[in-house]
Amino acid sequence: MDDSSGTRTRTRELSTTTHLSMTIDACGKEIETLLKTDFHFDTVQVVPFSAGAHWVSIPLKMAGRVRGTDRVLLAKVVTDEGVRTHREIVTRKNARFMRHAILDLSYEESETAYDILQREEDFLEESREANIFVPAPRGVYQLTAGAVLMMEFVDGVSLQRVTLKERDIGKVFEIVKQLRVHGLVHGDIRRDNFLVTAGREVCLVDYLYLAGAVERAMSYDLMSTVCHLSLSAEASVVVNAACTFFSAAELQDALPFLNFITRRLPHQKRDQILEMVSALP
Numbered sequence: 001m002d003d004s005s006g007t008r009t010r011t012r013e014l015s016t017t018t019h020l021s022m023t024i025d026a027c028g029k030e031i032e033t034l035l036k037t038d039f040h041f042d043t044v045q046v047v048p049f050s051a052g053a054h055w056v057s058i059p060l061k062m063a064g065r066v067r068g069t070d071r072v073l074l075a076k077v078v079t080d081e082g083v084r085t086h087r088e089i090v091t092r093k094n095a096r097f098m099r100h101a102i103l104d105l106s107y108e109e110s111e112t113a114y115d116i117l118q119r120e121e122d123f124l125e126e127s128r129e130a131n132i133f134v135p136a137p138r139g140v141y142q143l144t145a146g147a148v149l150m151m152e153f154v155d156g157v158s159l160q161r162v163t164l165k166e167r168d169i170g171k172v173f174e175i176v177k178q179l180r181v182h183g184l185v186h187g188d189i190r191r192d193n194f195l196v197t198a199g200r201e202v203c204l205v206d207y208l209y210l211a212g213a214v215e216r217a218m219s220y221d222l223m224s225t226v227c228h229l230s231l232s233a234e235a236s237v238v239v240n241a242a243c244t245f246f247s248a249a250e251l252q253d254a255l256p257f258l259n260f261i262t263r264r265l266p267h268q269k270r271d272q273i274l275e276m277v278s279a280l281p
Contacts, residue, residue: 031077117148119207
């Protein structure tokens with residue numbers, strides 16, 4: 001990594017840390033009041049919960065007691081600053097779509113923090129109806145300087161931080177297959193948007209609204225899964241696992257996105273994915 005890249009990384013890490021601190025200071029007390037009035041918490045403590053990089057939203061673990069019983073919820077907060085960051089990310093992603101002549105897909109900007117989280121709540125509810133393992137939503141609430149999505153707390157670690165086994169890879173593809181079967185698009189499939197529990201179950205988290213042709217969007221989700229899993233496992237293992245859940249036609253329809261997703265994937269792995277998928281009967 002050159003000096004400029006290192007500086008950008010350190011700057012982003014500092015910005016993330018500052019955003020986390022400001023979110024707790026600005027929203028923590030307001031969320032505590034919400035939990036006591038709407039969720040009947042007797043006592044509650046705000047604890048930062050990290051499952052990845054938090055440039056748009058901040059997850060806060062809310063631990064407390066309700067009528068003498070321990071209870072934990074996850075509060076996902078988007079501040080006004082987070083909305084601005086969301087707009088920047090969406091603009092950059094859409095510019096990349098245009099550069100690669102992908103004109104039938106686009107990420108849509110959201111006007112408010114409440115809009116962003118309301119869309120995510122809708123996605124979680126639809127996913128749960130499809131028996132996909134996602135956190136159960138508990139409602140979106142307006143805050144003075146943003147909004148918060150209250151949801152079930154799933155105790156797990158990012159898929160990016162575990163040594164992947166074939167069973168884990170299969171569970172991820174099973175989730176992505178169920179999304180496709182029910183016409184759902186996640187829009188931001190990455191390793192740190194999956195949590196692995198102590199029982200080795202895999203939970204899908206986060207969401208980014210991807211609009212346009214649904215079939216193309218689901219193909220984008222599929223190739224995102226192949227590419228990001230290949231950052232942690234052999235590409236041949238990932239493609240073979242994908243073939244268990246997806247047809248050759250579905251995988252081949254996703255190939256146009258191969259060179260668009262995650263620049264960190266080595267060219268050797270890209271070539272291997274292209275060769276294996278193209279050769280499927």
